[in-house]
Amino acid sequence: MSTTARIEPGPNASLDSVVIRFAGDSGDGMQLIGNQFTRTSALAGNDLATLPDFPAEIRAPAGTRAGVSGFQLQFANHDIFTPGDIADVLVAMNPAALVANLGRLKDGGLIIVNNDKFASRDLKLANLEQSPLEDGTVENYRVVEVGITKLTKDTVEPLGLTTKEADRCKNFFALGMMYWLYSRNMGPTEDWVRSKFKGKYADANLAALRAGWSYAETVEIFAGQPYMVPRADDFDAGEYRNIMGNAALAVGLAAAATKADRPLFYGTYPITPASDILHALAPFKNYGVVTYQAEDEIAAVCAAIGASWGGSIGVTGTSGPGIALKAEAMGLANIVELPLIVVNVQRGGPSTGLPTKTEQSDLLQVMYGRNGDSPMPILAPKTPADCFEVAIEAVKIAFKYMTPVVIMSDGYIANGAEPWKLPDLDTIPEMKPTFAKAVEGEEFQAYSRNPETLARPWAIPGTPGLEHRVGGLEKQHLTGHVSYDPPNHQFMQELRRDKVNKIRQDIPATEIHGDDSGLCVLTWGSTYGAARTAVNGARKQGKKVGHVHLRWLNPLPADLGDVLAKYDRVLVPELNLGQLVKLIRAEYLIDAQSLSKVQGQPFTTNEILSRILEEV
Amino acid sequence: MTVPVYKKKDFVSDQVVRWCPGCGDYSILSQVQSTFAGLGVLRENFAVISGIGCSSRFPYYMETYGFHTIHGRAPAFASGLKATRPELSVWVISGDGDMLSIGGNHIIHALRRNFDINVLLFNNRIYGLTKGQYSPTSEVGKKTKSTPFGSIDQPFNPIQLALGAGGTLIARAIDVDAKHLQSMLETSHAHKGTGFIEIYQNCNIFNDGAFDEYRGKGEREENALYLEHGKPMVWGKTVRKGLILEGTTFKVVELGEAYSEDDCCIHDEGNYIQAQLLSQINGNGFPVPLGVMYREQRPTYETAFQDQVTAARGKLGNGDLEALVKGGDTWRVS
Ligand code: SF4
Numbered sequence: 016m017s018t019t020a021r022i023e024p025g026p027n028a029s030l031d032s033v034v035i036r037f038a039g040d041s042g043d044g045m046q047l048i049g050n051q052f053t054r055t056s057a058l059a060g061n062d063l064a065t066l067p068d069f070p071a072e073i074r075a076p077a078g079t080r081a082g083v084s085g086f087q088l089q090f091a092n093h094d095i096f097t098p099g100d101i102a103d104v105l106v107a108m109n110p111a112a113l114v115a116n117l118g119r120l121k122d123g124g125l126i127i128v129n130n131d132k133f134a135s136r137d138l139k140l141a142n143l144e145q146s147p148l149e150d151g152t153v154e155n156y157r158v159v160e161v162g163i164t165k166l167t168k169d170t171v172e173p174l175g176l177t178t179k180e181a182d183r184c185k186n187f188f189a190l191g192m193m194y195w196l197y198s199r200n201m202g203p204t205e206d207w208v209r210s211k212f213k214g215k216y217a218d219a220n221l222a223a224l225r226a227g228w229s230y231a232e233t234v235e236i237f238a239g240q241p242y243m244v245p246r247a248d249d250f251d252a253g254e255y256r257n258i259m260g261n262a263a264l265a266v267g268l269a270a271a272a273t274k275a276d277r278p279l280f281y282g283t284y285p286i287t288p289a290s291d292i293l294h295a296l297a298p299f300k301n302y303g304v305v306t307y308q309a310e311d312e313i314a315a316v317c318a319a320i321g322a323s324w325g326g327s328i329g330v331t332g333t334s335g336p337g338i339a340l341k342a343e344a345m346g347l348a349n350i351v352e353l354p355l356i357v358v359n360v361q362r363g364g365p366s367t368g369l370p371t372k373t374e375q376s377d378l379l380q381v382m383y384g385r386n387g388d389s390p391m392p393i394l395a396p397k398t399p400a401d402c403f404e405v406a407i408e409a410v411k412i413a414f415k416y417m418t419p420v421v422i423m424s425d426g427y428i429a430n431g432a433e434p435w436k437l438p439d440l441d442t443i444p445e446m447k448p449t450f451a452k453a454v455e456g457e458e459f460q461a462y463s464r465n466p467e468t469l470a471r472p473w474a475i476p477g478t479p480g481l482e483h484r485v486g487g488l489e490k491q492h493l494t495g496h497v498s499y500d501p502p503n504h505q506f507m508q509e510l511r512r513d514k515v516n517k518i519r520q521d522i523p524a525t526e527i528h529g530d531d532s533g534l535c536v537l538t539w540g541s542t543y544g545a546a547r548t549a550v551n552g553a554r555k556q557g558k559k560v561g562h563v564h565l566r567w568l569n570p571l572p573a574d575l576g577d578v579l580a581k582y583d584r585v586l587v588p589e590l591n592l593g594q595l596v597k598l599i600r601a602e603y604l605i606d607a608q609s610l611s612k613v614q615g616q617p618f619t620t621n622e623i624l625s626r627i628l629e630e631v
Numbered sequence: 632m633t634v635p636v637y638k639k640k641d642f643v644s645d646q647v648v649r650w651c652p653g654c655g656d657y658s659i660l661s662q663v664q665s666t667f668a669g670l671g672v673l674r675e676n677f678a679v680i681s682g683i684g685c686s687s688r689f690p691y692y693m694e695t696y697g698f699h700t701i702h703g704r705a706p707a708f709a710s711g712l713k714a715t716r717p718e719l720s721v722w723v724i725s726g727d728g729d730m731l732s733i734g735g736n737h738i739i740h741a742l743r744r745n746f747d748i749n750v751l752l753f754n755n756r757i758y759g760l761t762k763g764q765y766s767p768t769s770e771v772g773k774k775t776k777s778t779p780f781g782s783i784d785q786p787f788n789p790i791q792l793a794l795g796a797g798g799t800l801i802a803r804a805i806d807v808d809a810k811h812l813q814s815m816l817e818t819s820h821a822h823k824g825t826g827f828i829e830i831y832q833n834c835n836i837f838n839d840g841a842f843d844e845y846r847g848k849g850e851r852e853e854n855a856l857y858l859e860h861g862k863p864m865v866w867g868k869t870v871r872k873g874l875i876l877e878g879t880t881f882k883v884v885e886l887g888e889a890y891s892e893d894d895c896c897i898h899d900e901g902n903y904i905q906a907q908l909l910s911q912i913n914g915n916g917f918p919v920p921l922g923v924m925y926r927e928q929r930p931t932y933e934t935a936f937q938d939q940v941t942a943a944r945g946k947l948g949n950g951d952l953e954a955l956v957k958g959g960d961t962w963r964v965s
Contacts, residue, residue, distance in 0.1 A: 300943035302950030310740040314707035321711030476696035486699025
């Protein structure tokens with residue numbers, strides 16, 4: 016795969032897609048300019064996908080490799096599914112950022128480097144003896160050295176900023192250069208700067224942005240004309256916005272609250288990478304969304320269950336360590352059969368693990384990680400925008416079946432962004448729940464069943480005549496009274512299992528992308544994009560490969576066994592040591608193979624593609 | 632809606648009560664049922680929430696909405712319910728192990744947030760349901776199944792804990808004093824904020840006699856100081872005694888020639904320092920204070936919580952779904 020031709024200069028050379036990686040200190044504002052470039056590209060009509068990659072520490076020692084914060088984005092004139100395996104361009108703000116990211120830059124790729132940050136002190140912080148700009152490290156790349164620190168300082172000095180304040184503007188200088196290089200309209204970012212910064216700080220950032228642009232244009236550092244990535248024309252007609260996973264999930268939950276006409280209570284405790292859901296939901300009070308920052312993870316889920324008992328949509332959000340703490344309460348939600356949404360934005364584990372990195376290693380935890388058999392419906396979004404629909408579906412199912420539902424997002428989806436075609440609001444189902452009412456002459460039974468869904472009635476406090484007790488002790492079928500009767504326990508255990516399996520009737524037929532014979536690549540969650548791209552690549556090479564992606568992990572779709580039986584082989588790429596593959600092997604007694612990656616990073620397309628090519 | 636005239640039996644559920652015969656919980660249950668009948672609250676608007684332990688079986692015996700949750704977490708469930716359903720009368724039932732050990736974190740945060748809920752802490756200074764281990768309120772040296780050589784743990788003082796956590800109504804009662812317990816329950820119900828009542832409760836199986844000094848009719852009058860706002864701190868039948876303040880500590884004096892009621896401290900429920908002093912006396916020549924130790928008025932959590940929703944709706948109108956999905960920038964593809 017040689018794409019070096021892409022970065023050869025030419026007059027407004029048109030490119031199909033570009034991958035840029037911004038890298039600097041965590042204090043350098045790389046996420047900020049990454050997001051601005053993303054937004055601008057989205058508004059320019061490109062398809063895009065992003066991968067923020069930040070350290071666990073808020074401000075690790077400046078200049079060190081541990082403190083490097085990165086942001087990768089791919090923007091394209093066609094439909095893409097990943098932020099790209101490898102970057103075309105690396106913007107490096109210091110030596111640590113340069114050496115830490117060279118492995119992610121293609122041979123011959125373009126490096127724009129801030130050479131003001133290569134004094135011996137800077138090199139020492141990055142653990143370097145010699146400057147990588149001089150010792151041959153970068154000789155296989157096109158290197159453009161720019162004194163970004165000094166140029167920025169000179170630009171903003173007249174505005175009366177301190178040296179430190181002036182230094183903070185240098186990310187905008189870098190952004191300005193990139194905007195020139197890719198012929199981007201600076202308007203959206205200029206408006207954004209004006210709305211976020213005040214007075215001289217706004218002026219300084221704008222000046223730095225424009226100075227970067229002019230510098231690139233007049234000094235001809237790139238030895239040529241800027242490039243163009245035309246708008247993607249394979250987008251469906253409609254209105255679009257750029258959205259990140261956690262934001263899409265929050266919007267989905269608020270939309271569900273509106274459609275259900277019920278308050279939504281989000282009980283949570285701050286944890287990376289789930290906290291942004293709290294931040295996104297907190298301003299939605301006029302949508303009937305209330306957020307509750309509890310004293311701990313356990314209180315967060317318990318408060319959410321308390322709210323559900325009272326007739327609200329109880330939601331709790333966390334990451335793997337929080338799920339471990341919530342396990343007992345999730346079991347309670349299972350036995351009291353109240354609707355509850357549990358969002359798990361997965362990160363690298365075990366224990367504290369890799370808080371800012373992505374993984375899919377909590378599947379078996381949510382599937383089985385509770386005392387007693389405690390079946391738990393589980394579904395997973397496949398992309399950032401998909402979080403919207405998954406949130407709505409989770410609420411719908413939780414109401415319909417009176418059950419907790421787990422949403423399995425991950426760090427990659429949570430912080431990644433993509434263009435989202437705004438949904439037709441009329442297609443979102445009305446989800447008003449029905450609360451039980453007393454019926455004259457009939458004794459209320461809190462554990463009676465809807466024959467179609469096996470759901471029990473939702474009888475909320477405040478309803479006259481339905482006073483009853485629920486709790487964690489085993490329930491007598493129908494009456495809901497405490498029961499230690501042995502056959503009743505078996506009956507109830509089977510009933511709770513069967514109820515979750517009933518959700519199959521709401522899962523659409525499994526879609527097959529590509530071939531329905533040969534090799535099946537079976538994925539769930541955020542692995543979707545890399546797998547889809549890899550399968551497309553293999554098929555272009557004439558291989559017989561199909562892609563099946565699961566939204567529901569529990570229950571598995573009713574037709575999945577038949578679908579998998581069409582193939583000779585099944586390959587399950589996952590960001591864990593092989594969890595879905597275990598479930599598939601156990602459920603269908605087939606010799607499914609695992610492709611496992613646990614490096615805190617999503618799959619690259621090439622990693623999956625090469626495995627496919629080995630298999631077929 | 633007019634509230635029917637309830638009788639105690641309207642709050643008795645059809646479930647057989649399964650505490651040990653003679654357990655102090657029976658009396659508390661009876662007082663709660665009687666009190667609920669007279670509070671002027673619709674029966675369907677009561678929500679009784681418990682954790683795990685002997686006392687936490689309580690909701691099953693109440694003909695109200697009830698939730699027997701998980702160990703130590705009852706205040707957290709109550710918080711979520713009250714935040715979203717402020718009109719309900721929410722009662723948390725818990726024991727010393729449930730609330731002060733495994734659930735310690737939740738009670739302190741419920742108290743500081745000041746939900747308008749009622750918290751009944753059944754303190755029997757022992758683990759009953761797990762058959763007799765020492766609890767976080769057991770005294771140092773206590774011999775139990777898990778401490779054959781005596782407990783070495785410094786016990787919690789629940790009143791001090793509640794004061795430190797920012798509780799706004801802190802009281803103590805005793806299982807067998809029906810009338811006083813009922814009045815404490817009524818006081819808690821009337822208080823806008825968290826009502827925290829420590830109830831001394833005898834576990835006659837594993838810790839019988841823990842409160843004998845002030846539980847029996849005769850002893851109680853001799854050793855219990857019933858606090859009343861604005862009244863002097865005096866007690867005792869055979870010998871009248873009172874509390875006076877010497878420096879920053881209480882001193883017990885006999886009333887008669889040297890001291891009269893006028894010399895004794897006047898109970899002021901709003902006096903935090905005095906409440907701290909009261910929380911520290913218990914035995915060793917001092918009486919056990921019963922009644923409201925401390926009371927203050929502070930906005931409740933659920934009011935502020937719901938006010939923000941109302942304010943947001945007032946300012947921004949009811950959420951518009953279209954604006955929600957649009958967010959900031961959008962673009963069109965045609
Ligand atoms: S063990 Fe003690 S507290 Fe528990 S029911 Fe028996 S007497 Fe009451």
